[in-house]
Amino acid sequence: MTILEVDAAQRLDSRGNPTVQVDVKTIAGTFRASVPSGASRGKHEAFELRDHEMRAYGGQGVLAAVRNIQKIIGPALVDGGFDPRYQQAEIDACMCRLDGTPNKSRLGANAILGVSMACARAGAVASDVPLYEFLRREAGEIGPYVMPVPFFNVLNGGRHSGNTMAFQEIMVAPTGAQTFEEGARMGSEIYHALREIVTEYYGAPATAIGDEGGFAPPIKQPEEALDLLTAAVEHCGLTGRVKFAIDPASSQFFKDGVYDLGFKCAEPDIRTPDQMMQMYRDLVEKYPVSILEDPFAEDDWDSWARFNASCEIELVGDDLLATNPCRVRMAHQKKACNAMVLKMNQIGTVTEAIETARLGKSLGWSVFVSHRSGETIDDFIADLTVALGAGHMKSGAPCRGERVAKYNRLMDIEAELRGSWKSWVYAGERFRFPAEIAVI
Ligand code: 2PG
Ligand code: MG
Secondary structure (H helix, E strand, C coil), X not given: CCCCEEEEEEEECCCCCEEEEEEEEECCEEEEEECCECCCCCCCCCCCCCCCCCCCHHHCCCHHHHHHHHHHHHHHHHHHCCCCCCCHHHHHHHHHHHHCCCCCCCCCHHHHHHHHHHHHHHHXXXXXXXXXXXXXXXXXXCCCEEECEEEEEEEECHHHCCCCCCCCEEEEECCCCCCHHHHHHHHHHHHHHHHHHHHHHHCHHHHCECXXXXXXXXXXXXXXXXXXXXXXXXXXXXXXCCEEEEECCHHHHEECCEEECCCCCCCCCEECHHHHHHHHHHHHHHCCEEEEECCCCCCCHHHHHHHHCCCCCEEEECXXXXXXXXXXXXXXHCCCXXXXXXXXXXXXXXXXXXHHHHHHHHCCCEEEEECCCECCCCCHXXXXXXXXXXXXXXXXXXXXXXXXXXXXHHHHHHHHHHCCCCCEEECHHHCCCCHHHHHC
């Protein structure tokens, strides 16, 4: 079964920016994928091709990427006679060869990834299996199926909202649920309680939401955010059954060796790396924080390594690693972190994303699958998370269509597993290393 045609179009993402949509046609049908886009992008990420034609979309157009798919990638895949059932890796390698650059800057990672995802969907349907099965086979995963713990980003700051909060994401995770579905319910209940509490403290206008669906009240210090969340959890009677996570996305406010927590305020609020470390230690001690993602900037290796030396919780590299195997190896060598974020568009193909996840796991790290702040209703990452047995994922708040698309897909997958012969577990408290559950 070969690829008959590859087409692409420019469509809008959740922020109203253009993005790439791909259609791959085979005898089994037409399979679509859409590409996400970050706001707090790391400088080591694969290249996102934009038109920079200022007369349209403020230069954000992706027509060049669309043309690259129509004129270069599509014909090469059709001529190559690839079978998407068995040749995902070959298809992805062919696109990397066509591009020929280390960071996909010729054809654009946004062009290449869209095709890669759509081919995986074509391969799954032609193989008569759900996408998570197809990707699981690609990843060589065996053992029970793991439903991930969702990390809901319920308070938005940083580059994702217009408020004063420097930290980009404050997340809540239902680790004490029994199933994903129960976890989704807990997340939704906490979200709604949080709305009430934000209204009470800051007034109704503060319940406006940020790019990932979380509230964006005028918070200045991280404790304020965690106190609000604590109150919401308590209100729902869920104390002890949830954990918190923080993604400060600190590359965004790192300059000249220091961090400026006031970067969105009139006055700077400068902290040295040592002060940042102390602040994180205090937060971890005071609140049930289980993940710190990008607490230090992408090239502040020294702070990462010093903090990691005594860090007992999950310390995740996002901008630091950019889902790039070279950066992962570098971080491992420097002992900079103990976990990786997995974002397909940071590297640019499904195959390379899976390989990077496997590399992380082989180093004893956990893998935290992530959406981007600019999303579409494409729910590919839900299947990818189950396929990898990653144990946890983040897709924003339990609010906004492009965010809940992934959570809803995960509920569908869980329902399917429940009705099948397959053995499966909800990662729960063991979200970092869910494979260990299987051993028990
Ligand atoms: C992050 C992401 C996703 P962005 O930093 O983890 O939440 O944000 O897509 O803007 O890089
Ligand atoms: Mg991040």
